[in-house]
Amino acid sequence: MMTNESMSDFPLKLEGDNVPMVSFRKVTKSSGSLVVLDALDLDVAEGEMVTVIGPSGSGKTTVLRMLMTLEKINSGVIYVDGEPLTHMPNGSGLVPADSRHLRKMRSKIGMCFQHFNLFPHMTALENCMEGPVHVLGLSRKEARERSEELLELVGMADKRDQHPSRLSGGQQQRVAIARAMAMRPKVMLFDEVTSALDPEVIGEVTNVIRKLVAEHNLTMLMVTHQMGFAKDISDRVCFFYGGSIEEQGTPEQLFGNPQKERTQQFLSAVKEAI
């Protein structure tokens, strides 16, 4: 953990105009002697769609997992919606967040996983209703209406009473997106949501994400290997290498005219694979 002196570099709150929805400030994450993320600085504006690409082991998934509080950070502070996520104010300084603070802050964030992680003993509808009923305290009727609406949005309304084992990967992922959206998060995280899918069903999931981008003013962070998808959906693309951002820019800049050698190498290697 950091000493108190260096913690004072971090404000208790982000204020002013254009406060980013998500802000990583000098975030470091290491596992043993391996540095997974090295003093990462990354701001994501409200409503922005940021895609993270990079070779495996570059720390890109860790960025999302830290934001979802699935992994602890070693130093630095993450802010969400102007408030510290990993820490909480205590007097005039920040101290590591307790579980109550984490629960409050987590309600702003939703996440979809590579392997969907639907609850197998619940139907599609029950999966979507679980959080709204048991966390948000909605009545079953309200939760059902909200969930049915979202299942409609992802094109899964007719499968609402099926268990995940009866659904294809693409269908499961669409339900997982509806489930995360049912919590009305401000920030949505997509962690390689198409990586475990058969090629022919990738489109049905990316189309749902396109729809979310078009119809909802969500802030999104996405890790993907689908370069074409990243290119035409993102506001900004970040190329991660060795635990930090090697290069970032608009899709046109990063894919059309990459400046750094490592970015060029990665992109040409990806192109060859296709």
Added chain:
Amino acid sequence: MFDWRWDFTWEILPRLIVATGNTLLAAGLGYGIAVVLGLILALAQRTPSRALTLAVREAVEFIRSTPLVLQIFFVFYVGPQFGLRLSPWTAGMIAIGLHYAAYLSEVYRGGLESVPKGQWEAATSLNLSTARTYFRVIIPQALPPSLAGMGNYLVGIFKDTPMLSVIGVAELMHTANAIGSETYRFLEPYTLVGVIFLVISLPTAAGIRLFESWVRRKLGMK
């Protein structure tokens, strides 16, 4: 060679059937205690407190490594020295319930560990509390893989109830012994006890398998 007496058999059968009721009651009560207490012992080993985990772990190992009959004697005969005067039934239920709770906690532990990490992460991402995550997400999924083991111990506790006869619980074995010492005939009562155990154990084991597949279907898991 055999000197099997049918008239004697029919004469003692009603007494043994009444005692079978007590055996079933003992097995049922003991199992009920074990099912609940075993879950508590399993969950207690998963808290962030290392001291608690270690203490429970050692207690479970201790119980599993000593004979049930000793534990029954201990609760019944040593208890009064500490001012704990229990009836044979109460002492017996505590001993056998605790003994099987230790075994069932291991079954649950395996079941809980079989639930993929992604389920925990999904529950966190939906902001479910730890308690809700356990009761709504983790335990329902830990149940099907635990059922086979739970079923084995249900039959096991049933077959171990004769040990309660050593402190005078009037179950099947105790009654058969009593008949033997009254009449000096052991062949019929002991044979009947064996037959009764068999007649109950075999369908129970089959029933457990049916129940297991029913639960899996009910939970939408193949």
